[in-house]
Amino acid sequence: MDEMKILAEGIVLGASALGAGTAMIAGLGPGIGEGFCGGKAVEAIGRQPEASGAITRTMIIGDALAETTGLYALVIALLLLYANPLLGKLGEYLAR
Amino acid sequence: MPTALMLASEGGGITVNGPLVVVDNLFGIPGLKLTESIIVQWIVIAILLVVVLILTRNMKVVPETKRQVAAEWIVSFFVDTVDTTMGKKYHRYRCYIMALFCFIMIQNLMGLLGLRNPTADVSVTGTLAIITFCLVQFNRGKTGKFKGYMKSFVEPLPFMLPFNIIGEFANPLALALRLFGNMIAGTVINALIYFALGKLAILIPAIASLYFDIFSAVMQAYIFIMLSMSYISSADCEE
Numbered sequence: 665m666d667e668m669k670i671l672a673e674g675i676v677l678g679a680s681a682l683g684a685g686t687a688m689i690a691g692l693g694p695g696i697g698e699g700f701c702g703g704k705a706v707e708a709i710g711r712q713p714e715a716s717g718a719i720t721r722t723m724i725i726g727d728a729l730a731e732t733t734g735l736y737a738l739v740i741a742l743l744l745l746y747a748n749p750l751l752g753k754l755g756e757y758l759a760r
Numbered sequence: 761m762p763t764a765l766m767l768a769s770e771g772g773g774i775t776v777n778g779p780l781v782v783v784d785n786l787f788g789i790p791g792l793k794l795t796e797s798i799i800v801q802w803i804v805i806a807i808l809l810v811v812v813l814i815l816t817r818n819m820k821v822v823p824e825t826k827r828q829v830a831a832e833w834i835v836s837f838f839v840d841t842v843d844t845t846m847g848k849k850y851h852r853y854r855c856y857i858m859a860l861f862c863f864i865m866i867q868n869l870m871g872l873l874g875l876r877n878p879t880a881d882v883s884v885t886g887t888l889a890i891i892t893f894c895l896v897q898f899n900r901g902k903t904g905k906f907k908g909y910m911k912s913f914v915e916p917l918p919f920m921l922p923f924n925i926i927g928e929f930a931n932p933l934a935l936a937l938r939l940f941g942n943m944i945a946g947t948v949i950n951a952l953i954y955f956a957l958g959k960l961a962i963l964i965p966a967i968a969s970l971y972f973d974i975f976s977a978v979m980q981a982y983i984f985i986m987l988s989m990s991y992i993s994s995a996d997c998e999e
Contacts, residue, residue, distance in 0.1 A: 721986070725990070
């Protein structure tokens with residue numbers, strides 16, 4: 665019975681690690697978005713150097729918004745790695 | 761659910777801790793905890809209080825000391841920022857925005873003193889986001905009264921109602937998670953670098969810390985106030 669328990673926990677932990685890694689593929693989206701944002705800002709400053717202050721401010725907000733999805737993925741990955749809710753579920757299941 | 765996570769390398773392994781619970785069951789109330797985040801926040805408040813008291817002592821009409829010039833520069837920076845982002849109509853929010861920025865920035869910089877960032881705790885950032893959420897609702901109710909408040913949820917079309925309500929709650933959630941995620945990412949990555957380099961941790965952690973502890977700290981505080989300001993001023997029924 666004990667070996668079964670260890671095996672079950674091992675499977676859950678391994679799958680969680682894979683899940684955390686997979687979740688961070690979401691880093692692609694914000695990367696592309698922020699790159700676009702920065703590139704367009706550079707273009708805009710090149711066209712209108714006197715408006716660089718306002719453009720930079722807008723760019724920072726755009727960057728922050730683009731980052732949101734990546735941060736959701738990061739939170740999910742951290743939850744899976746350090747505060748795994750699935751292990752609790754497994755404990756409940758095994759106790760039954 | 762644990763409120764936050766933290767890494768600390770201890771003798772070859774990495775352990776994960778939430779914010780330290782200093783006193784459990786405060787005043788005999790079960791579940792009421794005094795955590796590390798609250799203690800560090802008290803330190804932040806003390807620092808802010810001392811700085812403000814020093815900067816505003818012996819003010820003159822024409823600034824004589826560098827202290828007063830610095831204080832006036834800081835205040836005029838926030839006055840300009842609020843006026844350009846929210847408009848002159850919202851001059852009442854200047855004090856709140858300035859206090860919010862200073863509070864978040866000093867909290868983020870606490871990592872430099874070796875303390876735990878209070879903002880790497882989702883309860884702290886969540887509280888700050890809820891204050892912004894309340895201000896958004898307050899501003900919408902104040903500018904639109906009851907009718908305008910209700911009407912703002914069925915605009916532009918009535919079937920948008922569920923999306924508008926979800927969007928209303930998604931904003932503070934994203935605001936809280938953005939600050940929390942950035943600060944916890946800095947903490948975790950720094951701990952991982954220390955763990956990976958072991959005894960060779962000489963120059964690289966300093967460069968990483970320069971980005972995560974200083975640049976990211978100031979930037980995230982700035983982003984938090986900019987987004988708060990645009991959320992509050994966009995919840996205006998009169999425009």
